[in-house]
Amino acid sequence: MRLGRMIQAVDAHAAGEPGRVIVGGVLDVPGSTMLEKARHLEAHGDALRRLMLREPRGYPAANCNVILPPTRPEADAGFVIMEHVEYPGMSGTNTICTVTVLLETGIVPMREPVTELTLEAPAGLIRVRAACTGGKVTSVTFRNVPAFAVHLDRKIEVPRLGTLAVDVAWGGMFYVIADARALGLALTPDEGRDIVRVTEMIKAAAREQVPVTHPEQPAFTGPTIGQLSGPPSRSDADMKNVVTVSTGTLGVIDRSPCGTGTCARMATLHARGTLGLDQDFRHEGILGTIFTGRLVEETTVGPYRAVVPTLSGQGWITGFATYVVDPSDPFPEGFTVGDIW
Secondary structure, eight states: OOOSEEEEEEEEEETTEEOEEEEESOOOOSOSSHHHHHHHHHHHOHHHHHHHHSBTTOOTTOOEEEEEOOSSTTOSEEEEEEOSSOOOSOOHHHHHHHHHHHHHTTSSOOOSSEEEEEEEETTEEEEEEEEEETTEEEEEEEEOOOEEEEEEEEEEEETTTEEEEEEEEESSSEEEEEETGGGTOOOOGGGHHHHHHHHHHHHHHHHHHSOEEOSSOTTOEEOOEEEEEEOOSSTTOSEEEEEEEEOSSSEEEOSSOOHHHHHHHHHHHHHTTSSOTTOOEEEEOTTSOEEEEEEEEEEEETTEEEEEEEEEEOEEEEEEEEEEEOTTOSOTTOBOOTTTO
């Protein structure tokens, strides 16, 4: 059999959110920084993202990461994050999945009880501490890029919902955050369709009415992702959230408590004076899983007061696969159908 392409990947999930990690079949991508490599893929190699995330090899909730040689000497590895409608600068669940795969497969040597490593993401260098026992990564804690609030309680007009007060914040992506209680939602799995519909409406309105650009990395604009926030279901959690990731015309719920979404939420809480430095913030997701965030430093990003967050969670490998493209395949870059996309 003659194949047009062969890609080796390790499938994993972090707190329920899937994150496929490409470990073979992509040698490198042009670019002097990881951000330039991401932009090159977006402009010239987007077929890889479509191939891995669309049917029949992918599905709406899928994410994918490409491990690449780093461009910074202090980094152990680089990675580019690919989602259905964008190449994010940073992602918590994808970082946790990538670290888990790098260490548990031996691509980066594991040292017990703690392995320290540095990843180069498109948004910058990510310092990581991974707790390891018996060859297993039991916890991943990473120091994220600075997070900051752009708008607090900003009023926007959302068709069919009326006037809503929202926050807009950066945690590695630009989030628009709304109060779930004001929308009559408890953030439970049975509300999934309503959560997605409402969040996509809010995000569309926010992009039109409160567009934002990162002051130091203007390639990142938004808001590109929406978050509904509410009280926790678990007694050991501080808050609960559900993030909806766009897939094109529809959206899909992040199964985890969302890493960059947690960092963005902590930035808004700090800006309000309700979350201090060196204080654990346990954030619950729709499945009842927890990410633990902590603000460790105050800083500035352009004109904004910012905070440096850390985030802790765990990932699990779920499978090893070789994906191929037959030259006669009528769908070499996959497809989408409106029933689930």
